[in-house]
Amino acid sequence: MKNNPNNRILAIFSTVCLMAVFLTSCEEEFLDAEPQSFFTPSNALDTPDGLNSILSQAMRNLRAEYYGDGAPMITENVFSEVSVEGTTDKSGPAQDLNLLILPDANLNSANTNRIGWFWQEFYKAIKYANTVIGRLDDAEFESEAQKNDILGRALFHRAYRYYRLTQQFGDIPLILEEVTSPRLDFVSTSRETILEKIQEDLNRAVPMVSETANNGDVNRAAVQHLLTKVNLALGDFDEAIASASAVIDGGGYALMTERFGVDAGDPTKDVTWDLHQVENKSIPGNTEAILNVIDRLGYEDNGDFGGGTSIMRQAVPLWWRFINTPDGQNGMSDNPGIEIDQVLQYGRGIGRNRGTAYSTEQIWDNANNDERFKDGNWVEMEDMLYNAPSLKDAGNPYYGENLELYLPDGTPLCSDTIRNWYDFPHYKLYVDDPLAVKPSGGHGDWYVYRLAETYLLRAEAYFWKDNLAAAAADINAVRLRAKADPITAAEVNIDYILDERARELYYEENRKTELTRIAFIFAKTGKTAYNGQSYSLDNFSQKNFWYDRIMEVTDFYNIGLKTIHGDEYTMSPYHVLWPVPASAINANTQGHINQNEGYPGAESNVPPLTTIPDVD
Template identity: 60%
Template sequence: MKQLLKKTIYIGLSGLILCSTSCKREFLEPKPLSFYTPEETFSSADGLWATLVACERNMRIETHGDGAPIVTETIYSDIAVSGSTDKPGPAIDLNLVITPDGNLDNIEFENRIGWYWREGYRAIRYANTAITYIDLPQDYASEEERNQLLGSAYFYRAYRYYRLTQQFGDIPLILEEPQGPKLDFYSTKREVILRKMKEDLEFAQEWVPDGGVKGRVTKGAVSHLLTKVNLALGLFDDAIQSATNVINGGTYALMTERFGAYVNDATRNVIWDLHRPENKSLASNREALMLVIDRINIDGNVSGGTRSMRNALPNWGNTGNVTPAGNRATSDQPGAEIDQVTAYGRGIARVRPVWHTQKEIWTDGTDLRHAPGNWMDMEDLVYNAPSLKGKDPYYGKPLQYRNDRGTILTNDTIRNWFSWPHYKLYVEDPQRVTPDGGNSDWYVFRLAETYLLRAEAYFWKGDLASAAADINAVRNRAQATPITAAEVNMATILDERTRELYYEEPRKSELTRIAYIFALTGKVAENGKTYSLETFSRDNYFYDRVMAVSDFYNKGVRTNFGVPYTMSPYHVLWPVPIGAINSNTQGVINQNEGYSGFENNVPPLTEIIEDGHARAAAE
């Protein structure tokens, strides 16, 4: 019975949501023919490797599918907002909608906070299974294989704990597979969790190799994640070293020359090559540290591809755009004489970049990331509705935002009109009549980010010359003008991350991590302010950065339904789902400040004891 419970009841903290104290006892009783024994399942190395395949799938579905969770990470940050103005549901008014007992996992509302909690702990469960039974198989090819598998499991667990601690702060720490149902979780201090993850990643860095099967953990990915953990802990020298291990390790390099499927297309450039689905997992692509693999008919693929164009392009092909003559302007139907939907894809603007992302950061006219063919402005589209031909003189001419009288020619300036990085979001979609983003491998970690992480570590240490050199390594590849040491501050680094990593990085998590470091160090930000951990949820760099660059949140902007874009400082951390708190009847999972239930918190656990659990320092 005990072994059955390990499989059917414990599913991370999502188990606390699914089974409250009202569960009847017979629900817990084993049924014949349903026994699960690790001695059989994990008696071979292949059995344990299979548990990590589940971790790989868990990682893939963050960036793939309609309303992919990465949308939430993007729009609840400084670089974008929700463009779903056609209905009142999406979490646009964050002050009203993001609550512990609200709908925290709804694709149509573009709120996947609950997904991150549930799937984060589900992935931790998968990794803990491999860790718990690591010495059960007797058929390892060598001690090296055993340690590689263990190091890979450590990576997946650390990846999720890193993300969860940036999203939710202090959370329960689970380091082994429980031997039965558990309802006595307590929150553990964020720094304690991260120190344990650092220890595990340092082991993994030694044993996980580079190369091998695409989609598996690499040494480069381990060191990259370790760099983020080191930064989050304020260990800047360690962060520089772990990043340098990747940059100078001889395996990886920024892609500066043309390569892959489009190498003979003179109209394209290396930025285009880098983000082509066909090129991401090529052996010649030395920039990819960690990938998720997504192909048509791949096992466990239920996302239907990236849906990247649907998620992040404007709703350009609807009836809301008209020509200066007053006729319907654009058509997103394939096969038209001017077929724009096949060339660019169809979007519904789940992600709508702010003005800063679209325009303000692109002052350098030589930057390949913003070059024609890579970057799309609305004026690059033309009036292509078939009904216009022969009737409207604007047929085939570029779209206009206003007519000669100054009248705006779209009925929704939020959803229907904005710029986007075509090179990154365009994914051919042969399985759909109207393409919105087909199957594609996707970067989890890429060397360009490693350079920007090391630049950040140098910034925290005050070595602005070294920070500028690392930023310029990324800018030089894009043929952008180098910056000087005097120009380096956190805003500079964040702007470069926007140019390089838009819709690729989990922006909310990374911005919260940076806000933590400002509070930890007391370093003066570019806005002249200092911050502290004591007032983190009331006054933080995350909120101030969003207010500085967003032209939506708290600016009086409303959707067509009259919904205002609002945000508060406490949104630096997300609410812990109320179901997880209420189901945990024998312990206390803390709520974050600013949300209902915070008043019931108890001091978080601060030490890890020998059996792998955390405890309070006074115990």
């Protein structure tokens, strides 16, 4: 076997076991995580094809955040102000955060949360990137450009995960090389040090990565878009403006302002609708898409996150039960094929990703002609109809009438307004599901980076620089495309930027990541926020903008609200950072991984590394 490429397979396989020990435990389930799909003799790691196959696994890993039942994306949403966990008939979902979010809790389940998924899967993707980076010199390439493109994309994938992890967990282990033998000596590196490293890597990657790429792969604009986020996180606002401008002003990208795609001939629709239909997201005419993940009917399922988007199941309310007519009759049915068939129109939602009043009502005050909130694109519960066939059979006058929430005396007609009654963006959440009798949300591509966000990132950088006129111009580029009223420079602050992000990027952006990034900027700069508060890194886990923002604009965690099961929504400032899974800390017997303040184990913390040891 000395010269057999299988030797490399065995070396990598030991790394899989190592990472399993580090991230969770070396369980059979992890060992079965498709190692043969890329580390095989036919995909030897000394060829460009073999290296690209590993990067394909990194893209597949990235894709999994957005798909399936209890998708990890939901955890990003519910740890922000745009959504809460809406499952109200049992204990366990992430609602009573003070009680449930602990290092040794179940942190990776559709029935609880996906905090542990991010830790485990993002480090798995870092392993993929490090393997490619470490083996480049063993491979032969057709050209230096081909080699550089592979290296640049590997640097992107590593930086993408470290950017996210540093906003989710703060100080974490920094691994920059392929690990080929068991290690139990990992140590935490400071968040700032990691961000500086990935900023350096992304600047290096920009000229390496091709300007164009196949759908579902990394291109130069995606690198620059991520670099903009990292520049912001470090407080390098001039650099953030430059990297965002490189995308906005070059590379052929433009906001979509004209009708296009599958429904272009339907006069009842608009460009906002077109932009978010899954069939349109990756077509050549869509000049706004920067980085998409690809999912099509017939694609191989991705473990727990296969089976399509499931987005209508996750984010649409459970409208088909527990809503009565004003005369006390059951008003709703999810049966397909009935006269008023609303399950095919809206999907059979369960309200897991429950939009808050902030994201479904407050930010739409004075929406006027905003296409994102107009009838047909946006659904208010009162737009839906009493459709139970039993009502028609009984001659009930409410059959086919619009829903009502209260009787004139204030008596509610819905028994669970958390899960069953909230408005939602139909244009974003509708995904045809032809294989399901009662649709959950079928297969389709999803945006990771889109030019509208690039504009809003540059607007934010201008805000931090106090160039409010330029910030307003970038915000208005996004608003005017949606036919929304423009704003003035005097209206620009972080409150407005976050509102616009929520209007434009709901269930696209990684909201907890971005809100925490902004909280860190306030703490680093000491700049007074619009709420009159100033913050510091010295007591970040006790007082931070992330927590104050959520308490300010949502009415779940701050009023003692309880579910019908009796669980109370609670949250504390230290939840700005997630707990490092106890399994990772406990297995690391020869090193020291810090726990975040507020969680058990933090009392044993040691200062994190602030320099990066040389990599052999």
